[in-house]
Amino acid sequence: MEEQQSARSAWPDPPTYYKRYTTENLELLKQAQKADDYESTLDFPLKQLEPPLPPTDDYSVFDQKWQIQDRLPTLEELQVKQLYPENQDIDRVKELKKLNRSLVTQFLQLLDVLVEKPEEFGKHIENISHLFINMHHILNAYRPHQARETLRLLMENQLTKKRQQTAALKAQSKEALEFLQRL
Template sequence: MEEASAQQQGAAFPAPPYYFQRYTQENINLLEKANADPENAEITKSLEALPFPILALEPPPPVKKGAYWMFGRAWPVQDSLATLEEQGIEQLYPKGSIDRVKELKKLNHSAVFNFLELVHTLSTSPGEFATKVDQIRVIFINMHHIINEYRPHQARETLKLMMEDQLNRKKNETAALRKTCADLRKQLATLQALKQERLQPPGLDNDVEMSAPASSQSHISSSTTAISTTTASSSTASGVGTKPPRRLSGSEDKRKSIVDSTPLDPIAIKNAETLARMMDLCDDIE
């Protein structure tokens, strides 16, 4: 049983441990009841019927120091690179601050030299190959350990490159969005100008004013003055005060100007409001 369990732990995709079947909803409810009322006789009797102690379902406390086992290997709690001495491996390069590139080249030359000696040993005395193989193994472990010392630097540089890539991508997307908004604003302004020119052809108002007689103009102006005077007097007589006009915001003023310049056509008014909303959207995006 223990041998099979050890083989499972050392496998690339190990099976779950055998005790995972204990974590049923019934056993978990029983554990909660035992913690809430440990002196209940009925609960105690139910606990005695179990083939394992109910407290085994409690999660273990977190490991704060030392090492923990996972997949048949011991891992330190504090994630740090263990030294060769701690791993029981002979260190072939000097201790302390070293030139890693220079030491890696030296170890590479030693590995090539020991490989040639291994070939010579296999051709002369094949029974002595184990010593050379072990020496080559120690050389490669030393090289691997020096390379692993670059991992924190590699992680920092990789994170830096990822952040720079994200920043450049966001800048490009923002620039493309602003360019699209600028193009859309130009097209909307062009459409609005064309629409106003189509609704009010140039020179029409002047022709109408010139063709209208002076008496008619004076009659219209006097009628307008009379209507405004009558409206003001009626409002004063009824006791209703005149309210000052509400100040419009920039977007409301723009929408009002577009809608006011549109004839009383429901489709035209809807198109004008859509045009104003699109211009407001460009302002919000920028």
């Protein structure tokens, strides 16, 4: 029986408690809220019909925390040492180039360590990891600007396309009028 049901539907059946949300039960809930008395003659508490409060800071889905406000966490919040100045007015391109040079240097040092003392590679791997995280943090700070520029270009392309279509329609309309006048 269950195999037939799963073959019919790609999605599981809704939970059975959705049947509790009848017009009568919701009316009972409204009355209970007004009277501030949640005593119920039903087989479940009326409080269960109240929707949960919306999350304010973060929520958890499949054991992963997600932020309500989509913001870039600081490196301090990520517990990673910041390798570039905290000033907002830094030259990010220059800092990325510095971090890239440091990354290449750390990689070459890692290769030397792997040849000479393979058991001491952990510190270099951690340094490389910190360099990558710092580089990605600088790059992710550009995401809002990138999104705005992408949107601006998309809108300009749409405007150009609509103007071309309008010009083509006007030309076709003009041709049709000239043809009708010749008749």
